[in-house]
Amino acid sequence: MSDTVFVEEGKGMRRNPLAFAVALSLVLAACSGGAPTGGTAVTAAPTPEPTTAADISLGGPVQVTIWHNQTGALAKGFDEMVADFNKTSGKGITVKAEFQGNYTQIYQKMLGAIQAGNLPEGVVAVENQVADYAKAGIVVEVDPYISSKKNGLSKDSLADIYQPYIDANKYPQYGNKILSFPFIKSLEVNIVNLDLLKELGFSAPPKTMEEFEKMAKAAKKTGPDGKVTRWGWAGMGTEAFLGHVMSRGGQILNADGTVAWGGPEGIETLKLLERCYAEQFCYRPTGFDWQDRFGEGNLLFATGTSTGRPFIQAAIKKPGGINWAIFGMPSAGTGKSQTIQFGGVIAITKSTDQKQLAVWEFLKWFTDTAQTAKWSITSSYMPVRKSALDDAALKSHWGSKDIQGRQAFDLVPTSVAGPSIRGWQEVRDAIFEAITKVQTAKAKPEDALKDATTKANNVLKENK
């Protein structure tokens, strides 16, 4: 059994007597030393490199199953890449990619699989779900695989992956160990109708919150019946809220693990939202219908995932099209433009050393420059490597068909990973509740945020 299997502190030896026996024998072996021979002076032997299950060689054909959440064209693209890996890896690995529903459905199935002890070798999840799986002791620590001399990533290769993408896979409740690896990455971005912006007399997208609000207000237009027919902004969700808070100089979490978004930056963000609805320059979406308003030319700004690009493009129905662009979060006060990045990761689950290594080999391949660029073209997700910019196919794609893709990619350095902690989904729910209260005028921003902060901190306390 692997010694890189992650188990909750203090529980490992009780759960894994074999690991305990191996560890004990290693300690005894280390203490026993060796008798000097031949009467010659004893020189210290070079310390052997520590080896882990990440350093083994694959000993034959090995099949692994990965549960994923890709559908439609993305599933087809993913399956093709998996088939390509199976054909070309030359290591006897067969990856079986199985669609198991969305994140929530996969999580629910994983709960059953954990109780039954019948797990896939790899699973797509969001970070807080991985933190839950880690509590069950079924997740393999990835650090030894990354740093393995034999099977790992070189220093340059690791540095090529954007730091926020690595950071997202570090789990503070588990000693900041890396327990998953990037799979699909997106970030919260703003989009703007450049034609409308110009029509309103503005030359460039806003840099500050003040400019943002001014432009959004200017976009509001009403029909003869007094109803609003053109709006300034749509799309204040949980991620946008956090992006605004950070861009106003705030933080997501305090050092003591409590939430930090309940302060003045959070209140200012919700006050902007309150004004936006009260003065009716915000469009209230019921799903993704804001894309239709944008496509008709009746929406100036929207905030959402960078991966929504193809849908926005498809929604543009205005004759002659719309000249649109992606831009970062406007800032305010002492803040600098920052946004949240999010998306699925893959966790390797506890199985055999061979299977664990096989999943790692797949992850390594899937995130190399050529594959991450290819996957980015297929899926519109962000590539995880800086070097993807040198990929000819991606360059051409972003240079012609998807220029906004490059604009989003340029914002990756301003992105921050959301906390990879247990209970984070409930914290997001609490933020969303505060947003809904303000949207529906059920509460003032201060009260809504106070309630949300209390709820979120209780959740985090429960999950400590």
Next chain:
Amino acid sequence: MLFEHVEAYLFVLPALFFIGVFDILPGFFAFVMSLTRWGVIYERFAGLDNYAALLDPAGSRFGEFVNSLGVTVWYVLLTVPVEMVISLVAAFVLYQGTVGRGAYRTLYFMPYITSLVAAATIFEWIFDGNVGFLNYVVGFFGIGAQEWLREPRGIFELIGSGLGIAVPGAVAGPSLALLSVSIFTTWHFIGYQTVIFLAGLTTISKEYYEAARIDGASERQILTKITLPLLSPVIFFVGVIATIGAMRSFSQIYILTNGGPLDTTRTVPMLIFRTFFERTSANGIGLGAALSFIFVVIIIAITLFQFRVLGRKVFVE
């Protein structure tokens, strides 16, 4: 004699086996789970801690449990009586020898045989705040567009604000979102209840009506003195079943609102689901199991109450 008993037991054995394996054992195991702290994995035996967290006013989950119980009560009140009245009226109309009774009966029954999930998805469009058909219809009556499934404000509050009257939160009533879900539920179950009422009406002997008419009874008297009393066992049955069904409703709420906005449609089953599957890491399985058992006890208590109080008013020939 003994052989006859053995034979009887042998006949019920398969049923007993399946009930035991799929109902009693899981039920027992769920009860055991409710006595544990169980997040993603079993952590420890917790005694009655989970029950205390839900039932003790100082407990960490008491507030949300009481809220969901209140939502469930509103949901039952908005659906069961309305369904029963409409389906009873429909059954009476159909029973009067209406031309094309069979076709009407099929028409009424159609919503019930339509997949709940598919129908709820269609209603999601109808209720859509921006492009929904319902807003188009209410627009003819001078009513502005509503966020049918996303409006957390109470219906009395909304009516009050339309009339310029400020209605305090305590009497704001159920949210518009809950009312919308209730409208869908009512639409879905009317046909089922109509068919049962219609079957009940056909069992009443025509001789009673003939005798009453010979004695000069008016139609109103026939309805209140003959039809309703003789139909009361069926009304009682439908009432009990509909109440239990409404309390256990899940699919349509999950599809239409998923418990939102602001938990105003989070009935107890929705809370159980959320606790169990969406808040698993923080003792979700232990708390979810305890919540299920408390809810079972509440349903049994309400059903017993219906039997004790309303059951006495049932007329048995």
